[in-house]
């Protein structure tokens with residue numbers, strides 16, 4: 001048994017709990033997010049957060065904790081039963097609609113906790129301490145929709161089973177963009193898997209140790225809570241999760257998983273648009289007409 005055995009994800013452990021922080025202000029999407037949570041913005045035919053919850057379910061997660069804040073009640077309502085609406089649909093014989101909305105309420109057990117002030121992602125995760133209660137757990141950011149052949153969290157679980165430790169999802173970004181991400185340094189231990197030796201939050205391109213950027217999926221161990229508590233606020237006065245993970249090295253192993261798939265950052269306008277177009281083009285019932293519309297529009301604009 002390794003000397004880290006008490007703090008790593010044990011071989012073959014399945015992650016049953018996930019934390020989804022949704023307490024951010026979503027300022028990059030204003031005015032869209034003035035009176036509605038960005039997590040509820042539509043991506044094709046469902047709110048962004050549903051993609052993330054469904055990814056967690058696909059990975060075997062049995063309950064999620066949402067860390068909410070001011071103005072996020074629409075998320076709670078969405079995953080709850082809507083008694084009046086269900087009654088109305090039943091009375092009018094709209095059974096397909098009724099079953100569709102009931103399916104959402106029955107997707108998974110959802111718990112909520114408030115982050116009283118938006119003090120950063122690290123502080124949001126700290127609110128999950130009681131819920132996590134000693135288990136390894138996943139964190140999924142609802143801003144990041146990841147579309148791939150296998151759900152990103154499943155790919156990360158496979159890495160955790162081969163390389164017990166914490167796991168962060170990474171993707172390659174252009175060098176000039178490193179200052180928008182947490183960036184890792186590490187050595188390759190398998191195709192697409194790095195043994196991480198350092199994490200740096202938003203480094204300038206000249207100082208970035210690589211172009212491997214952390215995106216919104218993590219497998220963490222409960223030791224992260226003490227690490228967050230001892231982490232000084234970084235940029236913007238926010239407590240950064242990346243800094244807390246860095247503080248756990250080298251005692252706790254951290255692996256980076258370069259996932260197969262495309263990540264859409266729906267927290268900015270371009271990412272939200274791209275997610276809507278790309279995911280609609282994957283839907284047989286929408287793809288044909290949308291493709292036609294896009295090519296006609298491009299022709300009209302550039303003729």
Ligand code: UTP
Pocket residue numbers: 021022023024025026027028029067115117118119120121123124141142143267
């Ligand atoms: P972001 O920085 O992308 O979200 O945080 P934001 O603060 O909502 O975005 P902008 O910059 O104002 O547009 C990443 C994730 O962490 C959550 C956010 O909800 C998002 O899912 N978060 C961030 C919190 O839950 N609490 C915080 O204090 C900060």
